[in-house]
Amino acid sequence: MKSVKASAPGNLFFSGEHAVVYFYPAIVTSVGKRTFATATERSDNVVEVESAAFGKATAKIQNGKLENRELEKKELGSILDLCEKTIQEFSITNGFSLSIDSQIPVESGMSSSTAVLCACLKAITELFGKSFKEEKYFDFLLPLQVRIHGGKASGTEIYSSTFGGFNRVQKVNDDGKISQKVKNLGKQEFSVVIGNTKVRGPTALVVGSHHPSIIKRFPEMVEGSWKKIEKIVNSMQSSIKKGDSVKVGKLMNNNQKILSKLMVSHPKLDDCINEALKAGALGAKLSGAGWGGVMFALVKKEDQEKVAKAIESTGSEAIITEIGVEGVRLEA
Template identity: 35%
Template sequence: MRVRASAPSQAFLLGEHAVLYGSPALALSVDKRSHVEASPLPEGEIMIESELGVYKEGSSYNEDLVKLAEGVKELFNKYGIRSGVHLRIRSEVPASSGMASSASVAAAISKSIDALFNLGMSESELLDAVYTFERIIHGRASKTGPACAVLGGVIWVEWSDGEMRATSLGHREVPVAIACTGEPSRTKEMVERVSKLREAFPEVHEGIVRTISDLVFKGREALESGDFRTLGSLMNINQGLLYSLGVSSFAIERIIWEARMKGALGAKLSGAGGGGCVVILHEAPEEVASNLTSASISFPARVSRRGVVLEP
Protein backbone atom coordinates (compact mmCIF):
# COMPACT_ATOMS: atom_id res chain seq x y z
CA MET A 1 0.00 0.00 0.00
CA ARG A 2 1.16 3.51 -0.70
CA VAL A 3 -0.38 6.99 -0.39
CA ARG A 4 0.64 10.32 -1.83
CA ALA A 5 0.13 13.83 -0.53
CA SER A 6 1.21 17.29 -1.59
CA ALA A 7 1.32 20.66 0.17
CA PRO A 8 1.92 24.25 -0.97
CA SER A 9 4.64 26.61 0.21
CA GLN A 10 4.63 30.18 1.49
CA ALA A 11 5.25 33.78 0.51
CA PHE A 12 5.39 36.17 3.45
CA LEU A 13 3.59 39.40 2.58
CA LEU A 14 3.99 41.14 5.95
CA GLY A 15 5.06 40.50 9.51
CA GLU A 16 7.83 37.86 9.58
CA HIS A 17 10.13 38.03 12.62
CA ALA A 18 7.76 40.45 14.38
CA VAL A 19 5.21 37.60 14.50
CA LEU A 20 7.51 35.87 17.00
CA TYR A 21 7.05 38.85 19.32
CA GLY A 22 3.31 39.39 19.25
CA SER A 23 2.67 40.96 15.83
CA PRO A 24 0.16 39.49 13.40
CA ALA A 25 1.36 38.29 10.00
CA LEU A 26 -0.04 38.04 6.49
CA ALA A 27 1.12 35.39 4.02
CA LEU A 28 0.17 33.56 0.88
CA SER A 29 -0.03 29.86 0.33
CA VAL A 30 1.89 29.38 -2.92
CA ASP A 31 1.37 26.68 -5.51
CA LYS A 32 4.94 25.48 -5.54
CA ARG A 33 4.33 22.19 -3.80
CA SER A 34 6.12 19.41 -1.98
CA HIS A 35 5.10 15.86 -2.82
CA VAL A 36 5.47 12.86 -0.52
CA GLU A 37 4.79 9.20 -1.19
CA ALA A 38 4.50 7.04 1.93
CA SER A 39 4.44 3.27 2.32
CA PRO A 40 4.68 1.12 5.45
CA LEU A 41 7.84 -0.58 6.69
CA PRO A 42 8.34 -2.97 9.61
CA GLU A 43 8.27 -1.44 13.11
CA GLY A 44 11.28 0.69 13.97
CA GLU A 45 12.31 1.28 10.36
CA ILE A 46 12.22 4.80 9.01
CA MET A 47 13.57 5.55 5.57
CA ILE A 48 13.45 8.91 3.88
CA GLU A 49 14.52 9.63 0.33
CA SER A 50 14.80 13.09 -1.12
CA GLU A 51 17.15 14.99 -3.37
CA LEU A 52 19.20 15.64 -0.21
CA GLY A 53 20.02 11.92 -0.05
CA VAL A 54 18.73 8.88 1.81
CA TYR A 55 18.06 8.60 5.52
CA LYS A 56 18.06 5.13 7.09
CA GLU A 57 18.14 4.44 10.80
CA GLY A 58 21.74 3.70 11.79
CA SER A 59 23.32 4.46 8.43
CA SER A 60 24.99 7.66 7.20
CA TYR A 61 22.64 10.55 6.71
CA ASN A 62 21.96 14.19 6.01
CA GLU A 63 21.34 16.53 8.96
CA ASP A 64 18.05 17.86 7.55
CA LEU A 65 16.73 14.36 6.96
CA VAL A 66 17.63 13.42 10.54
CA LYS A 67 15.37 16.20 11.76
CA LEU A 68 12.54 15.07 9.50
CA ALA A 69 12.98 11.55 10.91
CA GLU A 70 12.82 13.00 14.42
CA GLY A 71 9.55 14.67 13.51
CA VAL A 72 8.17 11.41 12.14
CA LYS A 73 9.09 9.64 15.39
CA GLU A 74 7.29 12.30 17.44
CA LEU A 75 4.22 11.85 15.26
CA PHE A 76 4.39 8.06 15.62
CA ASN A 77 4.72 8.44 19.39
CA LYS A 78 1.83 10.83 19.68
CA TYR A 79 -0.53 8.62 17.68
CA GLY A 80 0.83 5.30 19.02
CA ILE A 81 1.83 4.04 15.59
CA ARG A 82 3.68 0.73 15.81
CA SER A 83 5.02 0.51 12.30
CA GLY A 84 7.82 1.92 10.19
CA VAL A 85 7.49 4.12 7.16
CA HIS A 86 9.19 4.77 3.86
CA LEU A 87 8.88 8.34 2.63
CA ARG A 88 9.83 9.62 -0.79
CA ILE A 89 10.00 13.38 -1.04
CA ARG A 90 10.00 15.47 -4.19
CA SER A 91 9.71 19.20 -3.74
CA GLU A 92 9.25 22.03 -6.21
CA VAL A 93 10.06 24.50 -3.44
CA PRO A 94 13.59 25.93 -3.39
CA ALA A 95 15.13 24.88 -0.05
CA SER A 96 16.24 27.56 2.46
CA SER A 97 14.52 30.19 0.41
CA GLY A 98 12.18 31.63 3.03
CA MET A 99 9.32 29.83 1.26
CA ALA A 100 8.78 27.40 4.13
CA SER A 101 9.88 24.38 2.14
CA SER A 102 10.30 22.50 5.43
CA ALA A 103 6.70 23.17 6.50
CA SER A 104 5.51 22.19 3.05
CA VAL A 105 7.40 18.89 3.23
CA ALA A 106 6.28 18.31 6.83
CA ALA A 107 2.64 18.88 5.86
CA ALA A 108 2.85 16.40 3.01
CA ILE A 109 4.57 13.89 5.33
CA SER A 110 1.97 14.34 8.06
CA LYS A 111 -0.96 14.04 5.67
CA SER A 112 0.45 10.92 4.02
CA ILE A 113 1.09 9.27 7.40
CA ASP A 114 -2.42 10.27 8.50
CA ALA A 115 -3.86 8.50 5.46
CA LEU A 116 -1.52 5.52 5.54
CA PHE A 117 -2.36 4.68 9.16
CA ASN A 118 -5.97 5.92 9.19
CA LEU A 119 -5.34 8.43 11.97
CA GLY A 120 -8.25 10.68 11.05
CA MET A 121 -6.28 13.82 11.92
CA SER A 122 -8.28 17.05 12.01
CA GLU A 123 -6.99 20.19 10.33
CA SER A 124 -5.86 21.54 13.67
CA GLU A 125 -4.04 18.31 14.47
CA LEU A 126 -2.28 18.55 11.12
CA LEU A 127 -1.30 22.12 11.94
CA ASP A 128 0.08 20.99 15.30
CA ALA A 129 2.01 18.17 13.68
CA VAL A 130 3.64 20.49 11.13
CA TYR A 131 4.41 23.05 13.85
CA THR A 132 6.17 20.29 15.81
CA PHE A 133 8.34 19.49 12.77
CA GLU A 134 9.08 23.20 12.40
CA ARG A 135 10.29 23.57 15.96
CA ILE A 136 12.55 20.54 15.60
CA ILE A 137 13.97 21.97 12.36
CA HIS A 138 14.23 25.71 13.16
CA GLY A 139 14.07 26.08 16.91
CA ARG A 140 11.84 29.11 17.31
CA ALA A 141 9.22 28.98 14.55
CA SER A 142 6.09 30.78 13.48
CA LYS A 143 2.81 29.11 12.59
CA THR A 144 2.71 30.89 9.26
CA GLY A 145 4.55 28.22 7.26
CA PRO A 146 2.45 25.39 8.71
CA ALA A 147 -0.76 27.30 7.99
CA CYS A 148 0.27 28.06 4.39
CA ALA A 149 1.11 24.38 3.88
CA VAL A 150 -1.99 22.94 5.58
CA LEU A 151 -4.76 25.45 4.91
CA GLY A 152 -4.08 27.07 1.52
CA GLY A 153 -5.27 30.53 0.44
CA VAL A 154 -4.36 33.79 2.13
CA ILE A 155 -3.08 33.20 5.66
CA TRP A 156 -3.66 35.43 8.66
CA VAL A 157 -1.70 34.81 11.85
CA GLU A 158 -2.69 36.53 15.05
CA TRP A 159 -2.05 36.22 18.75
CA SER A 160 -4.82 35.62 21.20
CA ASP A 161 -4.44 34.70 24.88
CA GLY A 162 -0.69 34.26 24.40
CA GLU A 163 -1.23 31.77 21.57
CA MET A 164 -0.34 32.20 17.90
CA ARG A 165 -3.36 31.28 15.77
CA ALA A 166 -3.37 30.85 12.02
CA THR A 167 -6.44 30.96 9.83
CA SER A 168 -7.07 31.01 6.11
CA LEU A 169 -8.89 34.04 4.76
CA GLY A 170 -9.75 31.93 1.72
CA HIS A 171 -8.47 32.13 -1.81
CA ARG A 172 -7.74 35.43 -3.50
CA GLU A 173 -5.65 36.36 -6.53
CA VAL A 174 -2.62 38.42 -5.53
CA PRO A 175 -0.20 39.36 -8.32
CA VAL A 176 3.17 38.39 -6.88
CA ALA A 177 6.44 37.07 -8.19
CA ILE A 178 9.20 35.42 -6.20
CA ALA A 179 12.87 36.03 -6.90
CA CYS A 180 15.65 34.15 -5.15
CA THR A 181 19.08 35.44 -4.22
CA GLY A 182 20.71 32.03 -4.59
CA GLU A 183 21.99 32.44 -1.04
CA PRO A 184 20.33 30.34 1.67
CA SER A 185 17.97 32.05 4.10
CA ARG A 186 19.66 31.56 7.46
CA THR A 187 16.57 31.14 9.62
CA LYS A 188 18.14 30.16 12.91
CA GLU A 189 20.91 32.76 12.69
CA MET A 190 18.52 35.54 11.72
CA VAL A 191 16.04 34.67 14.48
CA GLU A 192 18.93 34.78 16.97
CA ARG A 193 20.16 38.07 15.56
CA VAL A 194 16.77 39.69 16.12
CA SER A 195 16.66 38.23 19.62
CA LYS A 196 20.08 39.75 20.38
CA LEU A 197 18.95 43.11 19.09
CA ARG A 198 16.07 42.85 21.54
CA GLU A 199 18.50 42.25 24.40
CA ALA A 200 20.77 45.12 23.38
CA PHE A 201 18.07 47.70 22.58
CA PRO A 202 14.73 46.58 24.03
CA GLU A 203 12.80 49.82 23.37
CA VAL A 204 14.08 50.03 19.80
CA HIS A 205 13.13 46.39 19.16
CA GLU A 206 9.75 46.93 20.72
CA GLY A 207 9.18 50.06 18.64
CA ILE A 208 9.99 48.22 15.42
CA VAL A 209 7.77 45.25 16.30
CA ARG A 210 4.87 47.52 17.26
CA THR A 211 5.22 49.43 14.00
CA ILE A 212 5.26 46.23 11.97
CA SER A 213 2.18 45.10 13.87
CA ASP A 214 0.35 48.31 12.88
CA LEU A 215 1.22 47.93 9.25
CA VAL A 216 0.18 44.27 9.09
CA PHE A 217 -3.36 45.20 10.18
CA LYS A 218 -3.42 47.90 7.49
CA GLY A 219 -2.05 45.41 4.97
CA ARG A 220 -4.88 42.99 5.62
CA GLU A 221 -7.43 45.72 4.96
CA ALA A 222 -5.63 46.71 1.76
CA LEU A 223 -5.45 43.10 0.55
CA GLU A 224 -9.12 42.48 1.30
CA SER A 225 -10.19 45.58 -0.57
CA GLY A 226 -7.87 44.79 -3.50
CA ASP A 227 -5.84 47.96 -2.91
CA PHE A 228 -2.52 46.59 -4.11
CA ARG A 229 -0.91 50.01 -4.26
CA THR A 230 -1.35 50.46 -0.52
CA LEU A 231 -0.34 46.86 0.14
CA GLY A 232 2.84 47.46 -1.87
CA SER A 233 3.70 50.62 0.07
CA LEU A 234 3.29 48.70 3.30
CA MET A 235 5.54 45.92 2.00
CA ASN A 236 8.22 48.51 1.24
CA ILE A 237 7.93 50.01 4.72
CA ASN A 238 8.05 46.52 6.21
CA GLN A 239 11.26 45.84 4.26
CA GLY A 240 12.87 48.88 5.89
CA LEU A 241 11.84 47.62 9.30
CA LEU A 242 13.23 44.14 8.57
CA TYR A 243 16.41 45.87 7.42
CA SER A 244 16.56 47.74 10.72
CA LEU A 245 16.24 44.38 12.51
CA GLY A 246 19.41 43.31 10.69
CA VAL A 247 18.02 40.55 8.45
CA SER A 248 18.46 42.01 4.97
CA SER A 249 21.53 41.47 2.76
CA PHE A 250 23.02 43.09 -0.29
CA ALA A 251 21.82 40.23 -2.51
CA ILE A 252 18.29 40.85 -1.23
CA GLU A 253 18.56 44.62 -1.72
CA ARG A 254 19.84 44.23 -5.27
CA ILE A 255 16.76 42.28 -6.27
CA ILE A 256 14.42 44.61 -4.40
CA TRP A 257 15.76 47.77 -6.00
CA GLU A 258 15.80 46.18 -9.44
CA ALA A 259 12.18 45.11 -8.96
CA ARG A 260 11.22 48.64 -7.89
CA MET A 261 13.00 50.07 -10.94
CA LYS A 262 10.87 47.66 -12.99
CA GLY A 263 7.62 48.94 -11.56
CA ALA A 264 7.04 46.80 -8.46
CA LEU A 265 4.29 48.15 -6.20
CA GLY A 266 6.13 46.55 -3.30
CA ALA A 267 9.15 44.31 -2.78
CA LYS A 268 10.54 42.76 0.35
CA LEU A 269 12.39 39.75 1.64
CA SER A 270 10.13 36.82 2.41
CA GLY A 271 10.76 34.77 5.52
CA ALA A 272 13.77 34.85 7.80
CA GLY A 273 16.15 36.76 5.54
CA GLY A 274 19.93 36.84 5.43
CA GLY A 275 19.45 35.32 1.97
CA GLY A 276 16.53 33.45 0.44
CA CYS A 277 13.86 35.03 -1.72
CA VAL A 278 12.19 38.34 -2.34
CA VAL A 279 8.43 38.64 -2.81
CA ILE A 280 7.43 41.19 -5.40
CA LEU A 281 3.96 42.68 -5.78
CA HIS A 282 3.64 43.73 -9.41
CA GLU A 283 0.80 44.27 -11.86
CA ALA A 284 2.59 41.97 -14.31
CA PRO A 285 4.25 39.27 -12.20
CA GLU A 286 5.12 37.03 -15.18
CA GLU A 287 6.85 39.89 -16.93
CA VAL A 288 8.88 41.09 -13.95
CA ALA A 289 9.81 37.52 -13.03
CA SER A 290 11.27 36.93 -16.47
CA ASN A 291 13.18 40.23 -16.55
CA LEU A 292 15.11 40.29 -13.29
CA THR A 293 18.83 40.07 -13.88
CA SER A 294 19.88 40.09 -10.22
CA ALA A 295 17.96 36.95 -9.17
CA SER A 296 19.24 33.40 -9.43
CA ILE A 297 15.72 32.17 -10.19
CA SER A 298 12.40 34.00 -10.32
CA PHE A 299 8.86 32.99 -11.10
CA PRO A 300 5.27 34.21 -10.76
CA ALA A 301 3.64 32.77 -7.64
CA ARG A 302 0.04 31.61 -7.84
CA VAL A 303 -1.92 31.63 -4.62
CA SER A 304 -2.81 28.01 -3.86
CA ARG A 305 -6.53 27.21 -3.49
CA ARG A 306 -5.70 23.91 -1.86
CA GLY A 307 -3.68 23.33 1.27
CA VAL A 308 -2.26 19.89 1.93
CA VAL A 309 -4.17 17.19 -0.02
CA LEU A 310 -3.99 13.54 -0.84
CA GLU A 311 -3.05 12.91 -4.45
CA PRO A 312 -4.58 10.13 -6.53
Protein backbone atom coordinates in the same frame (compact mmCIF):
# COMPACT_ATOMS: atom_id res chain seq x y z
CA MET B 1 2.94 -2.51 -1.39
CA LYS B 2 0.44 0.23 -0.61
CA SER B 3 1.56 3.83 -1.24
CA VAL B 4 0.03 7.22 -0.43
CA LYS B 5 1.16 10.53 -1.91
CA ALA B 6 0.44 13.89 -0.29
CA SER B 7 1.56 17.47 -0.82
CA ALA B 8 1.62 20.81 0.97
CA PRO B 9 2.32 24.35 -0.30
CA GLY B 10 5.05 26.78 0.58
CA ASN B 11 4.24 30.28 1.80
CA LEU B 12 5.01 33.98 1.41
CA PHE B 13 4.72 36.70 4.04
CA PHE B 14 3.11 39.88 2.74
CA SER B 15 3.90 41.45 6.10
CA GLY B 16 4.83 40.56 9.66
CA GLU B 17 7.54 37.88 9.51
CA HIS B 18 9.95 38.18 12.44
CA ALA B 19 7.41 40.23 14.44
CA VAL B 20 4.99 37.28 14.33
CA VAL B 21 7.42 35.22 16.45
CA TYR B 22 6.84 37.76 19.25
CA PHE B 23 3.02 37.64 19.22
CA TYR B 24 2.43 40.36 16.62
CA PRO B 25 0.19 39.71 13.58
CA ALA B 26 1.31 38.73 10.09
CA ILE B 27 -0.30 38.32 6.69
CA VAL B 28 0.69 35.12 4.94
CA THR B 29 -0.38 33.33 1.77
CA SER B 30 0.18 29.85 0.45
CA VAL B 31 1.94 29.59 -2.93
CA GLY B 32 1.63 27.27 -5.91
CA LYS B 33 5.00 25.60 -5.31
CA ARG B 34 4.57 22.41 -3.28
CA THR B 35 6.44 19.65 -1.47
CA PHE B 36 5.42 16.07 -2.28
CA ALA B 37 5.78 13.10 0.08
CA THR B 38 5.05 9.48 -0.82
CA ALA B 39 4.72 6.97 2.02
CA THR B 40 5.02 3.27 1.14
CA GLU B 41 4.48 0.18 3.31
CA ARG B 42 7.38 -2.10 4.21
CA SER B 43 7.36 -5.66 5.52
CA ASP B 44 9.96 -4.93 8.23
CA ASN B 45 10.42 -2.39 11.03
CA VAL B 46 12.68 -0.04 9.07
CA VAL B 47 11.83 3.60 8.36
CA GLU B 48 13.64 4.85 5.28
CA VAL B 49 13.58 8.46 4.11
CA GLU B 50 14.81 9.53 0.69
CA SER B 51 14.92 13.26 0.00
CA ALA B 52 15.82 14.75 -3.37
CA ALA B 53 17.49 17.64 -1.52
CA PHE B 54 19.23 15.87 1.39
CA GLY B 55 19.75 12.22 0.48
CA LYS B 56 18.84 9.20 2.62
CA ALA B 57 18.18 8.38 6.26
CA THR B 58 17.23 5.12 7.93
CA ALA B 59 16.16 3.97 11.39
CA LYS B 60 14.42 1.03 13.05
CA ILE B 61 11.19 1.07 15.05
CA GLN B 62 11.96 -0.40 18.47
CA ASN B 63 9.65 -0.01 21.47
CA GLY B 64 7.92 2.99 19.94
CA LYS B 65 11.15 4.81 19.16
CA LEU B 66 13.38 5.20 16.12
CA GLU B 67 16.72 3.63 16.96
CA ASN B 68 19.95 3.12 14.99
CA ARG B 69 19.52 6.35 13.07
CA GLU B 70 21.77 6.86 10.06
CA LEU B 71 21.57 10.18 8.19
CA GLU B 72 23.43 11.42 5.14
CA LYS B 73 22.65 15.02 6.17
CA LYS B 74 21.58 16.47 9.52
CA GLU B 75 18.54 18.16 7.95
CA LEU B 76 16.93 14.72 7.72
CA GLY B 77 16.84 14.54 11.51
CA SER B 78 13.67 16.62 11.71
CA ILE B 79 11.90 14.24 9.32
CA LEU B 80 12.91 11.24 11.43
CA ASP B 81 11.69 13.16 14.50
CA LEU B 82 8.32 13.61 12.77
CA CYS B 83 8.22 9.92 11.89
CA GLU B 84 8.98 8.95 15.50
CA LYS B 85 6.33 11.29 16.88
CA THR B 86 3.75 9.91 14.44
CA ILE B 87 4.73 6.33 15.28
CA GLN B 88 4.23 7.06 18.98
CA GLU B 89 0.95 8.94 18.48
CA PHE B 90 -0.64 6.10 16.50
CA SER B 91 1.23 3.05 17.87
CA ILE B 92 2.67 2.20 14.46
CA THR B 93 4.90 -0.90 14.46
CA ASN B 94 5.35 -1.56 10.73
CA GLY B 95 8.14 0.13 8.84
CA PHE B 96 7.58 2.45 5.89
CA SER B 97 9.49 4.40 3.29
CA LEU B 98 9.16 8.12 2.63
CA SER B 99 10.13 9.67 -0.67
CA ILE B 100 10.27 13.48 -0.66
CA ASP B 101 10.53 15.85 -3.58
CA SER B 102 9.93 19.58 -3.55
CA GLN B 103 9.32 22.49 -5.90
CA ILE B 104 10.20 24.85 -3.03
CA PRO B 105 13.81 26.08 -2.80
CA VAL B 106 15.51 24.91 0.43
CA GLU B 107 16.20 27.55 3.13
CA SER B 108 14.55 30.16 0.96
CA GLY B 109 11.96 31.78 3.22
CA MET B 110 9.13 29.90 1.49
CA SER B 111 8.50 27.49 4.39
CA SER B 112 10.15 24.48 2.77
CA SER B 113 10.65 22.69 6.11
CA THR B 114 7.03 23.26 7.16
CA ALA B 115 5.68 22.01 3.84
CA VAL B 116 7.77 18.84 4.28
CA LEU B 117 6.36 18.24 7.77
CA CYS B 118 2.76 18.74 6.64
CA ALA B 119 3.08 16.58 3.52
CA CYS B 120 4.85 13.75 5.39
CA LEU B 121 2.35 13.77 8.24
CA LYS B 122 -0.54 13.54 5.79
CA ALA B 123 1.09 10.72 3.81
CA ILE B 124 2.00 8.61 6.86
CA THR B 125 -1.36 8.92 8.63
CA GLU B 126 -3.28 8.11 5.45
CA LEU B 127 -1.00 5.14 4.68
CA PHE B 128 -1.88 3.53 8.01
CA GLY B 129 -5.55 4.55 7.88
CA LYS B 130 -5.29 6.87 10.87
CA SER B 131 -7.84 9.65 11.20
CA PHE B 132 -6.01 12.89 11.95
CA LYS B 133 -7.83 16.14 11.26
CA GLU B 134 -5.96 19.13 9.86
CA GLU B 135 -7.11 21.16 12.88
CA LYS B 136 -4.67 19.08 14.94
CA TYR B 137 -1.63 19.72 12.73
CA PHE B 138 -0.62 22.94 14.50
CA ASP B 139 -0.27 21.46 18.00
CA PHE B 140 1.37 18.31 16.63
CA LEU B 141 3.95 20.04 14.43
CA LEU B 142 4.76 23.19 16.41
CA PRO B 143 7.39 21.57 18.71
CA LEU B 144 9.19 20.25 15.63
CA GLN B 145 9.12 23.64 13.92
CA VAL B 146 10.42 25.34 17.06
CA ARG B 147 13.39 22.95 17.04
CA ILE B 148 14.07 23.56 13.34
CA HIS B 149 13.89 27.35 13.80
CA GLY B 150 16.44 27.52 16.57
CA GLY B 151 14.15 27.52 19.61
CA LYS B 152 11.54 30.09 18.51
CA ALA B 153 8.72 29.86 15.98
CA SER B 154 5.30 31.36 15.48
CA GLY B 155 3.73 28.37 13.76
CA THR B 156 2.23 30.72 11.17
CA GLU B 157 3.60 28.64 8.32
CA ILE B 158 2.05 25.47 9.77
CA TYR B 159 -1.41 27.01 9.55
CA SER B 160 -0.80 28.32 6.03
CA SER B 161 0.67 25.08 4.66
CA THR B 162 -2.15 23.09 6.29
CA PHE B 163 -5.15 25.17 5.26
CA GLY B 164 -3.83 27.30 2.39
CA GLY B 165 -5.42 30.58 1.35
CA PHE B 166 -4.68 34.18 2.27
CA ASN B 167 -4.72 34.77 6.04
CA ARG B 168 -3.97 37.15 8.87
CA VAL B 169 -2.37 35.04 11.60
CA GLN B 170 -1.29 35.93 15.14
CA LYS B 171 0.33 33.72 17.75
CA VAL B 172 -1.56 33.68 21.06
CA ASN B 173 -0.35 32.50 24.47
CA ASP B 174 -3.35 31.23 26.43
CA ASP B 175 -2.10 30.24 29.90
CA GLY B 176 1.05 28.70 28.44
CA LYS B 177 -0.67 27.01 25.49
CA ILE B 178 0.34 28.47 22.12
CA SER B 179 -2.42 28.76 19.54
CA GLN B 180 -3.26 30.82 16.47
CA LYS B 181 -5.79 33.58 16.00
CA VAL B 182 -6.66 33.48 12.30
CA LYS B 183 -8.75 35.59 9.95
CA ASN B 184 -9.17 34.39 6.38
CA LEU B 185 -8.88 37.28 3.93
CA GLY B 186 -10.76 35.58 1.12
CA LYS B 187 -9.70 34.75 -2.42
CA GLN B 188 -7.46 37.40 -3.96
CA GLU B 189 -6.47 38.10 -7.55
CA PHE B 190 -3.03 39.57 -6.84
CA SER B 191 -0.11 38.66 -9.11
CA VAL B 192 3.42 38.11 -7.82
CA VAL B 193 6.89 37.25 -9.05
CA ILE B 194 9.23 35.48 -6.62
CA GLY B 195 12.97 36.01 -6.81
CA ASN B 196 15.15 33.21 -5.46
CA THR B 197 18.58 34.67 -4.70
CA LYS B 198 20.03 31.14 -4.39
CA VAL B 199 21.66 32.33 -1.15
CA ARG B 200 20.46 29.98 1.59
CA GLY B 201 18.74 31.87 4.39
CA PRO B 202 19.59 30.26 7.77
CA THR B 203 16.29 30.57 9.68
CA ALA B 204 17.62 28.98 12.88
CA LEU B 205 20.52 31.44 12.98
CA VAL B 206 18.39 34.52 12.29
CA VAL B 207 15.60 33.61 14.72
CA GLY B 208 17.71 31.78 17.31
CA SER B 209 20.75 34.09 17.46
CA HIS B 210 20.21 37.38 15.62
CA HIS B 211 16.83 38.20 17.19
CA PRO B 212 18.03 37.77 20.80
CA SER B 213 21.15 39.79 19.99
CA ILE B 214 19.37 42.86 18.61
CA ILE B 215 16.63 42.67 21.25
CA LYS B 216 19.30 42.77 23.95
CA ARG B 217 21.31 45.59 22.34
CA PHE B 218 18.52 47.72 20.84
CA PRO B 219 15.32 46.87 22.76
CA GLU B 220 13.48 50.12 22.04
CA MET B 221 14.30 50.03 18.33
CA VAL B 222 13.15 46.43 17.99
CA GLU B 223 9.93 46.91 19.96
CA GLY B 224 9.19 50.06 17.96
CA SER B 225 9.77 48.11 14.75
CA TRP B 226 7.32 45.38 15.78
CA LYS B 227 4.67 48.02 16.50
CA LYS B 228 5.23 49.71 13.14
CA ILE B 229 4.89 46.35 11.43
CA GLU B 230 1.64 45.72 13.31
CA LYS B 231 0.24 48.98 11.91
CA ILE B 232 1.34 47.92 8.43
CA VAL B 233 -0.43 44.57 8.85
CA ASN B 234 -3.65 46.28 9.97
CA SER B 235 -3.58 48.72 7.07
CA MET B 236 -2.65 45.97 4.61
CA GLN B 237 -5.53 43.79 5.75
CA SER B 238 -7.97 46.58 4.90
CA SER B 239 -6.28 47.22 1.54
CA ILE B 240 -6.29 43.52 0.64
CA LYS B 241 -10.02 43.25 1.31
CA LYS B 242 -10.55 46.25 -0.99
CA GLY B 243 -8.32 44.73 -3.65
CA ASP B 244 -6.12 47.84 -3.56
CA SER B 245 -2.89 46.39 -4.94
CA VAL B 246 -1.20 49.80 -5.21
CA LYS B 247 -1.62 50.44 -1.47
CA VAL B 248 -0.58 46.87 -0.62
CA GLY B 249 2.59 47.38 -2.66
CA LYS B 250 3.47 50.59 -0.82
CA LEU B 251 2.96 48.84 2.51
CA MET B 252 5.24 46.00 1.39
CA ASN B 253 7.94 48.58 0.63
CA ASN B 254 7.51 50.11 4.09
CA ASN B 255 7.77 46.68 5.71
CA GLN B 256 10.98 45.98 3.79
CA LYS B 257 12.56 49.21 5.05
CA ILE B 258 11.89 48.10 8.62
CA LEU B 259 13.32 44.63 7.97
CA SER B 260 16.46 46.24 6.56
CA LYS B 261 16.77 48.34 9.71
CA LEU B 262 16.48 45.11 11.71
CA MET B 263 19.47 43.82 9.71
CA VAL B 264 17.74 40.77 8.23
CA SER B 265 17.99 41.72 4.56
CA HIS B 266 20.91 40.84 2.28
CA PRO B 267 22.70 42.61 -0.62
CA LYS B 268 21.32 40.07 -3.10
CA LEU B 269 17.78 40.54 -1.77
CA ASP B 270 18.18 44.31 -2.04
CA ASP B 271 19.46 43.93 -5.61
CA CYS B 272 16.42 41.89 -6.66
CA ILE B 273 14.02 44.25 -4.88
CA ASN B 274 15.52 47.34 -6.50
CA GLU B 275 15.46 45.83 -10.00
CA ALA B 276 11.86 44.65 -9.56
CA LEU B 277 10.73 48.12 -8.48
CA LYS B 278 12.58 49.74 -11.39
CA ALA B 279 10.75 47.36 -13.74
CA GLY B 280 7.37 48.53 -12.46
CA ALA B 281 6.58 46.31 -9.47
CA LEU B 282 3.98 47.81 -7.13
CA GLY B 283 5.96 46.66 -4.10
CA ALA B 284 8.73 44.23 -3.21
CA LYS B 285 10.15 42.72 -0.03
CA LEU B 286 11.94 39.71 1.37
CA SER B 287 9.87 36.86 2.74
CA GLY B 288 10.71 34.73 5.75
CA ALA B 289 13.96 34.75 7.66
CA GLY B 290 16.04 36.87 5.28
CA TRP B 291 19.86 36.85 5.08
CA GLY B 292 19.27 35.31 1.66
CA GLY B 293 16.42 33.18 0.40
CA VAL B 294 13.60 34.79 -1.55
CA MET B 295 12.01 38.13 -2.14
CA PHE B 296 8.81 38.69 -4.05
CA ALA B 297 7.26 41.50 -6.02
CA LEU B 298 3.60 42.44 -6.23
CA VAL B 299 2.90 43.28 -9.87
CA LYS B 300 0.20 44.04 -12.38
CA LYS B 301 -0.58 40.86 -14.31
CA GLU B 302 0.69 42.40 -17.54
CA ASP B 303 4.04 43.26 -15.91
CA GLN B 304 4.88 39.77 -14.61
CA GLU B 305 7.25 38.82 -17.43
CA LYS B 306 9.01 42.19 -17.40
CA VAL B 307 9.60 42.05 -13.64
CA ALA B 308 10.69 38.40 -13.89
CA LYS B 309 13.35 39.36 -16.45
CA ALA B 310 14.52 42.21 -14.20
CA ILE B 311 14.96 39.77 -11.30
CA GLU B 312 16.79 37.31 -13.56
CA SER B 313 19.17 40.10 -14.61
CA THR B 314 20.64 39.93 -11.08
CA GLY B 315 21.57 36.27 -11.54
CA SER B 316 18.63 35.16 -9.41
CA GLU B 317 15.86 32.75 -10.36
CA ALA B 318 12.44 34.25 -11.13
CA ILE B 319 9.38 32.18 -10.22
CA ILE B 320 5.89 33.02 -11.47
CA THR B 321 3.25 31.14 -9.51
CA GLU B 322 -0.21 31.37 -7.97
CA ILE B 323 -0.89 32.46 -4.41
CA GLY B 324 -3.70 31.59 -2.01
CA VAL B 325 -3.72 27.95 -3.14
CA GLU B 326 -5.12 24.83 -1.44
CA GLY B 327 -3.33 23.56 1.65
CA VAL B 328 -2.18 20.02 2.46
CA ARG B 329 -3.90 17.40 0.32
CA LEU B 330 -3.73 13.87 -1.04
CA GLU B 331 -2.43 13.45 -4.57
CA ALA B 332 -3.77 10.96 -7.10
